[in-house]
Each structure stands twice: as C-alpha cells, then as structure tokens.
Amino acid sequence: MGGNHESTKTDHPEDFDHPEEHHHDQGFWRTYIFSVDHKVIGIQYSITALLFLFFGFCLMMIMRWQLAFPEQPLPILGALLGDGMPGGVMLPDFYNELGAMHGTIMVFLGVVPLAVGGFGNFVVPLQIGAPDMAFPRMNMYSYHIYWMGGLIMLISFFLPGGAANSGWTSYPPLSVIATMGQTFWLLGMVFLITSSLFGAINFITTIIQLRAPGLSFMRLPFFVWAQFVTAFLLLLAFPPLEGAAILQLMDRLADTSFFLPSGLVVSGQALELSGGGSPILWQHLFWFLAHPEVYVLILPAMGIVSEVIANNSRKPLWGYKSLVYSVIFLGFMSFIVWAHHMFITGMGTGMAAFFQTTTMIISIPSVVILTALLLSLWGGSLRFNTPMLFALAFLPMFGIGGLTGLPLGLTATDIPLHDTYYVIGHFHYVVAPGTIFALFAGVYFWFPKATGRKMNEFLGKLHFWPSLIFMNGIFFPMLIQGMAGVSRRLWDGGATYDFAQNVLYLNEVMSYSAWGLGLVQVFFIFNFFWSIRRGEKVGRNPWESTTLEWLAPSPPPHGNFDTVPEVYRGPYEYNVSGGDKDEFTPQYKPAGGGE
Amino acid sequence: MGHDMSEEEIQKHVRIYMFVFGALLTLTVITVAASYLHHVVPMSVSIAIALLIAIVKGSLVACYFMHLIDERKMIYLALILTAFFFLGLLLLPFLTNLDQVQT
Amino acid sequence: MSSEIPYTVDARPDTGLNNVKIGIWLFLASEVMLFGSFFASYILLRVGAAPGTWPEGASILNVPLAFVNTVVLITSSVTMVMAWASLKRKSLSKYKLYMGLTILCGVTFMVIKAIEYNSKFAHHPPLLPSTSTFLAIYFTMTGLHALHVVGGSAVNAYLWGPGSKLWKSDPEMFTNRVEAAGLFWHLVDLIWIFLFPVLYLL
Amino acid sequence: MERFLGLPEQASAHAGQIDYMMGLVHVLMVLLFVGWALYFLYVLYRFRSSRQPKADSTGVKSKASSYVEAGVALFEAVLLIGFSMPLWAERVNDFPSEEDAVVVRVVGEQFAWNIHYPGEDGVFGRTDIGLIDVESNPLGLDTDDPYAKDDVVSLNQLHLPVDQPVLIYLSSKDVIHSFNLPHHRVKQDAIPGLSIPVWFVPTVTNADMAQRLGQESFQFEIACAQLCGLGHYRMRGFLTVETQEEFEAWLKQRAEEAAAASSADDFWNQ
C-alpha cells in the first residue's frame, strides 16, 4: 500500500512515483497474455474483436454468394467448406447456421467487445485520469471469459449438425428442437454475458470512483458518459437473458418445457413433453435484453463520434448538457420499448399502444443527439482527416438507419415491414455504416495513443471512400426489397416467390457491393499492421486535443500518467479564447495558466 | 458504514441484529401457519399475505443486515434504478397474458 | 507499486464509498435482475397454465424441510453479520467462530437440499424437472439458488481460512472483504425468503 | 404512393390506409433527411479548415433546431394517435362476427400451410394430435366427429371469396411461422399453443389482379415470414381470391375429392 491516496489529493503531484522507474520485467505471459493493465486488456479485446468482426463478415460474404446466385457452386472456396456445401452448393441449413452466427458474432463477439471492451478499456481510464480500472484482476478475467465464449461459438461449427441455426434471436420452439450447436450457442452466451457483467461493474465503479481530482461528472468527456450509460444497460439488461439462456438450456438438456406449449407435433410426431410453456416468454426475455443491447451497440459509437468531431471541428460540442441528458434518457427508455420487436405476435391494443408510444419517445433523444452533433459543426474549422471522415459519415448513415426505425416502430406500418429486408436494412444502416464506421474512426483516432504512431492518411482515405459507397450499395437495396415484401432469412433470397421477382436483381448488386467492401478492407488491415512498425512517429498529443488521455505518453506506461492529473475545466475548450490562430485549452491546464 | 465505530455503537447494532433475527423467525412461522389458512380464505388473499410477509422479511434483511438503512446516495440511486427495471420485468408476464389478441 | 489504484480501501471523499462496496452492490443489482427474470417466468407460466393444472407447492414439496432450511439460512445471515461486527470489535477469534457457524449453516442448507432433491428423484414415479412445468421451475430456481449458496460458502470458507491472513497485514481491507461477502450472503438469504413462500406455500 | 415506395399492389380493404400512413411516415423521413443533408453538405463546404482557419466557438444560437425537434415530436404524435393506434385497433379489435365472415383455420407446420374450412355447418370438427398422419391427415381431424364430416382441408391452397370479410384462426403445429400476405398487408405470427385471429377483406380477385398488371394470370402468395427451419424459404402457399360462385364450387369439389380419397383408403384398408 503506497500512500497514494495522499498523493491523489495533493496539489503537488511531483512526488507521485514515476512509473518507468518501477517497471520491472514481468515476462511475456504476464505482460501480454495475463496482463491486468487496462491498456493491454483493451488492445487484447480490440484485436480479438476485430478478428471476429472480420470472421463474421466472411460468413456473410459466403452467404451473399448463395443469395446472388442461388444454388450455383461457390468457386474454389466452396470445396473447402465441407459438409454444409456439398459440391460447393450451400445447403439451406448451412445458410441458417451462417446467418445465426453472423448476427451473433457481429453483435456479441465483434461490436460490443470492440466498443466496450476495447475502446472502453483503453480510453476510459485515460480520459478520467485514472491509473487503471477499479478492479484490474476482474478486468483480466472478463477478457478471458470473453474469448472462451467466442471459442465455444467457433467450436460449434464443427459439431455434428453444425452451429446454431435458429437465428441470433433463437426463438423457441425452433431453437429447442435444433441440433447440438444451439446448446453451445447458449453456453457461449452464458460466458459472454458473464464477461460483460464483470466489465459493466468495473466500468461503473471506475467512472464513479477514479475520476481525477477536479473532474466532476459534468466535465466528463461525452465518450465517458456514453460508456457509463452503456455499462448500466449491460448490467441490468443482460441478466434476464442469462436467465432465459438457462431456461432454454433446461429445455434442451433436462426436457423441461418452459418455452414449449402442450401439443407440439414435429414432422408428424407428437413430442413427449409436459408442455404448458410459452414461446412468447422467450421473446420477452430475449428482447428485454436485446433492445437495450442495440443501444449498447450505438452509444459508444456516438461517444467516439462526439470526441472526433469536437476535436476536428476545433470547437466545443454544441449542447453538451443536452447530449448528456439525452444519453441518460435514452438509456432509461431503452428498457421499456422491447416489445416493438413483437408487434406481430398477436398483441392487443393496450400493449401495442404502450410500446409504440415509448418507441416514438425514444427516437426523440436520438434526434437531439444527432442534432447537437450536426450543429457542432457550424462555425468550426473542419479538418478532414481519416477519423473525421468516418465520424462525419456516421451522421447521415445513422440518420437513415434511425429514420427507417420510425415506420417499424409504428404498429400499423410494421405489419408489412416486419421480418422483411426493410428491418435488415434499418439496423444495418445503424450498425454497419453507423457503428462500424464510428469504430473505424476510433481506431484511426486512438491508434497513435496506443502505439505512438499514426496510421497512414492516404491509405485511410483509400479505405474510407469505397467503404462508404459499398456500404450504401449493400444496404440501400435492402430497404427497397423490404418494401416489396421480401422476407429475411431466405436461403434463395426470395427467388421462390413471384412477388419478389422484380427486385431480385438487387441481390447481385448487394453481393458485389459486399465483396467490394471486403476487398477494400485490405487497405485497413495493411495500414493497421504496417503502421504499428512504420507509421509516422508522434508525440503525446498529435491531434491537439483537450482531453486527459493525450496528457499521457504515447503509448502510456503502466500506471498511465507521470503525475496524477488535475482537471480545471470542461472537456472541449477549443478556441474559446480570442486570437486568430487555432488554439485549445486542455482540461489539465490550470485556470489563467497560459501556454 | 463508516469504518470507525465505537464499542457502544457496535453493541447497539448487535442488539438490533438480534431483534431482527427474532422478527424473521416469527414471521417465518407466521407464513407457514398462514399457508394452512388457504382452505379458509381465497387463494388470492393467501398469496397476498405470503408475499406481504416476504416483503417485510426481505426489507428487514436489506435494511439491517445489509445496512441499507444508512447507505450512501450513490448506492440508493443504483438500487432505485434496479428496482424500477425489476418491476418492469415482473410486469412483463401480465402484459403478455392480459393483452393477447382474441375475438 | 506505481499504479496503485485509489480508494480500494478508503472511501472516496465525495462519494463516501470505496470501490469494493460499489462493485458488490452493482453485482447484487445484476443478481436481482437475474432472479427477477425467473420470478417473471414463474408468474407467466403460472398465470398462463391451463386451469387446474398448476399444483399446489405443498402437495408435492416438503414444507417442514424447507421451513427448517429457511431458519438455517436466516440464522446464517445473523452469524454472518456478527462475524463482521466481531471484526469491527477487532476480535479475529470471535470472527472465526461466527464465520465458522455461517459456513456450517451453508453446508447444513445444502445437505437438507440434497435430501429434498433425492426424495424427489427417488419418488415413484420420479419427480423430475421434465415431469411438469411446476417442477421445472422449482428445480431451476432452487438449483440456481443452491449454486449461489455453494459459491457464497466457498468465499466464506476462503475468508475463514487462508484469506484471514490478510487481517494481520491490512485489517481494514479484510473487513471490507468480509462485508462484501456478507452482502452477497444476505442477498442469497433474501432470495430464499421469497422462494420459500412462492414455491412451497402458494 | 404505394407505387412510389415500391410496396406490392393493394388487394385488401385496409391496404390503402396502411399505405397512406406508410407514405406519410416516409414523407417525414425524407423531409428530415434531405433538410439535414443540405445543411450538412453546406457546413462541410463552408467550414472546411482551409476556408475557416480558426473556429468560432460561439456556436449556433438560433432556436431553429429546437423547432425542428418539436416538429418531429408533433408529427410522431399525430402518426401515433391519428393513424397507427386506430388502424391497429381496427385490426385487433373489430373482428367480424363468425356469421358474417368466411371463417378459416390456418395451421402452419414445417414447411406448409394447412387450411381448414368448417364446411356447411360452420363448425370445425375436432382435431387431435394423436390422429395426425403426415400423408393422409395432417391436421389430425377426427372423422368420427359429426362436425368434421363436412369439413374441407387443403394444403397450401387458400381460397377466399372476394369482398367478404375473412376471419382466420392462426396457429402452428411445431415452431413459430408467420402468415404473410404481402398484397393484403396482412402479417401475423403463427404460434404453437395459441390460436390467433386475423381478419381482412380481400377486394381483388386473382383475375382482376392479372388484368391490373397486364398479365396472363396472377396468383396471390402466402409467404412465411418467420425463420422456421431449413425449408423456411420455400414455405409458400397460394391464395386464390375469386367470386362467391367460384369459391363455393371449389369448396364442393374439394369435399368430393376428399370423400373419394377416403373411400379409396377404406378400400385398401379392407
């Protein structure tokens, strides 16, 4: 126990220990694998999650072949994929496996771990001026539980009968009578949920307890606020899904019938069951989690975008307070809209009225947040570097995604749109060119902090522009197909149906766009690895930013800061004083203390 | 709980614990006894009695054993939030059952 | 160590809390939501059951045993809080006594639980989770609760045995740990207080 | 508007209302998007750093954005209260009485739609899962039940008379399916253990629709909208909307076919 409580309170931080001097060699395993340092854990999370994202995307690229050219053998790769693709032609069951696993991997193994585990871990302690997370050991466990959950999901592909194939929503009874892959899916989910719970406890405690002196809640960077609210969503929404997963495991392994009604007949064979369960119960428990979950996907992204926009427009965020209140309100409301995914299950007027009203209400804070970000640009001095491009593109893309949520949220218009590609288009606009773009922005933005080097700008732009075009090439046609009534999760992309014929040509457009998107990720992957060694070397604050993480050395050592930082002002004081040169006042600059 | 407590304070606490212990035992006995009543009173009444007693017992544990009776604001805030969503969760089955489309 | 984390033991002045205290309460909040989902399922299944098919708990389950178990668990909660109070009085030996009793209660609870389960399995015809939805929810909820008892007892045993060495070097941190373990243990008790009437009596 | 949005042709009484509302929502969406997009592009051009080397940190003072937000909220309220809620209430409350409507039971299974008409007596015969036979009796209809004698059962072929309310009782034998009639703006999950009523009024016959589209022939389709297993993509049924006479003729023909089939069965069973 060093007397560090003392030093955190002191006004003379000089006598705080210098981390470098204490840096003893901990060996490879302790430094890189079983590290308790939040930065190492953050990077572990990020890399693992990026790999999963890429893997999830590859699954989809294979599926898109079948969607564009139903029943034609997939060249080259087809032969390697084994049982699911005899002669290179994808079987419907295999398609369903890939679809379910794409959704699961993207959401639970890709975006959440990257946005929360990766960026949250790496950036939050730095931004609040803390030496580490509140519970470093638990932090390490949550990473290791995460990859184990991921491994269980991956292993399930090799089981007899393959991976889970009942969609990422796993609706029973289908999921209960499904192959063993579903059991692994449920087990994997229990791991992932546990990991997220540990993470959430850690984040909340860290943000409440470890803020640097002077860093009041209303001086927190918006990213920290977003992570704070996200952590509460994870903490309180995930346990019911854990409960539901346990119940479904019981149904599968102990022959209970929580989700199975009496009188089920599968392929002409009456099932031997006690019956008396309810399939709707699963849907309620699932969406009680999964709606907050979709805000878990978007809030950190909004946080990243806010940081990047404030920094690169060189002016304070417009309406910081309204942003904070909106994000809190959004988090709160997200718990009471869940049943808008279930309008078509036979819902009476009362419940439908309640849930569509809450859904409309929840769209208002999103509009407020987006408006604040858009207005922040006015009067700025916009620097169009790569992170900024991705952050800017986020705005209209999230706009399309969010706006298409409105007709889905109103029961009457949801009737023709539910479970069509319109829904797929809606949420991919928010998660792919929305969240994924924000995450890319974050990678480009904080890469210098993590490595001490910048990523290449030219390659960055080469990555950005085609990505933007291809993203729209994939997802806009989905809205058109959905309007025409094409259902989702169709192995042949709708070819069976007459009414779908005149929008079928779009399947090819989407598939080529998806492969194009895959191709241009090469620029990113190359840039990423090349820049680790060869990128332009930078100092502590390459983006001339105001928040605390840029006070630490790049990369920050164990313990982060040379001295405990003190905070004197709000997070975004760019160009608040006069003069005609661009200037900024970091949070750690004492009042009156000039350059 | 602040970390420096005088001997008297602790004594006082211990007395409270013993009192709560007695109350919990008594209430448990009452619940079981009352459950035999349900042949006399309607089911809904006996459910209400049982849950009411359980809530009282739960509150005793939470307030005194878990010291919620004097905790910090931050903890209260977190718990109020939880309680709210917990109630939402309990409402869910009623929502489902009462509002299913029927002719 | 340079990267010592603040407020692991002492309270942060403006929140008045140390990290462990916040952490454990957040964890308890998530536990409440976990069991909340089971209670919600219970209600839904019960309300939705075809009339007359939902059995009365007492007609299948053993109320006297469960009653004894309730008393055992309540007692353990008292001994737990007494263990913590003993540390406040700076008496490790008293602490060991009370903590030992708590663990004993936990084990007793599990033994009784095992007897209960066994009699269900040994019943003719066996009463299994797959027998009826009532039994399914009974086994799932009590099973998960039992896992919590086992987990809590394991932590308690650690704090009673090897973990108590910390008392010498850092009594305050040790007291905090015992308090956190206590909070968890009380929650386990609290959950049982609701499980007992809901499953056995109604 | 439905043309513009690319919705399928309308073929039921309420389709127009839903499409009208769909149009309204999309007008709001397009207005918002285009408005903000114009602002956005202008800002990107006007405030690029080469043109504006030092940012002006004052920020926007105008209240316009608050009015826009309030406008959005108001518009949403109108959509909710003026359109969505009444439309929904009509769909789930105002069921036609069984006397006035054509009553049909539709039972989903992996991967087909079983259609069950009550026949002349208007009462569905008893079904029992014990009697189910995949080939000959997919619904498990109890042929000893007097009400069952005149029942008509068909697979994937739903016939309905035009301009008459239809009341469908929807359920499922195995997993969740979703009964989707894209042209009629009807979609309802078929959930095992529940029997969920759906109603609508088909207003266009197959022949009329063929004419409207300038095609030789036209067939309405029943699509399954909920993932139900490996055959989800091909769980396609057919809806034929026809005149009352054609409908009755079809029912009769089906009944005769069924009788013939069952007597053939009897023959083999002897």
Ligand code: HEA
């Ligand atoms: C990050 C994820 C995310 C986000 C943020 C949202 C946001 C919203 N979602 Fe979405 N949703 C999903 C992910 C998300 N959703 C997923 C994954 C599904 C499908 C799950 C499945 O079935 O598999 C889904 C499905 C879904 C449904 C169910 C559809 C169905 O199955 O029938 C509904 C219905 O109400 C809905 C509504 C909404 C609404 C009203 C919002 C609102 O919060 C949106 C509010 C935002 C706005 C209103 C935008 C404001 C725009 C502007 C101010 C203009 C800006 C313009 C420029 C910059 C040019 N969503």
Ligand code: HEA
């Ligand atoms: C976060 C969520 C998320 C994300 C990001 C995506 C991204 C994409 N999704 Fe998916 N999708 C879902 C969640 C997501 N999806 C869900 C939940 C479903 C429903 C599943 C179900 O029906 O149950 C679905 C379904 C779904 C379908 C419908 C299938 C069907 O109904 O049958 C389609 C069809 O095209 C599709 C396509 C795509 C494409 C082309 C992308 C692309 O945008 C992907 C882009 C990805 C990248 C650009 C990753 C890049 C990463 C790297 C380059 C890493 C580099 C690595 C290192 C440096 C180490 N998705």
Ligand code: CUA
């Ligand atoms: Cu039946 Cu999809």
Ligand SMILES: [Cu+2]
């Ligand atoms: Cu939602």
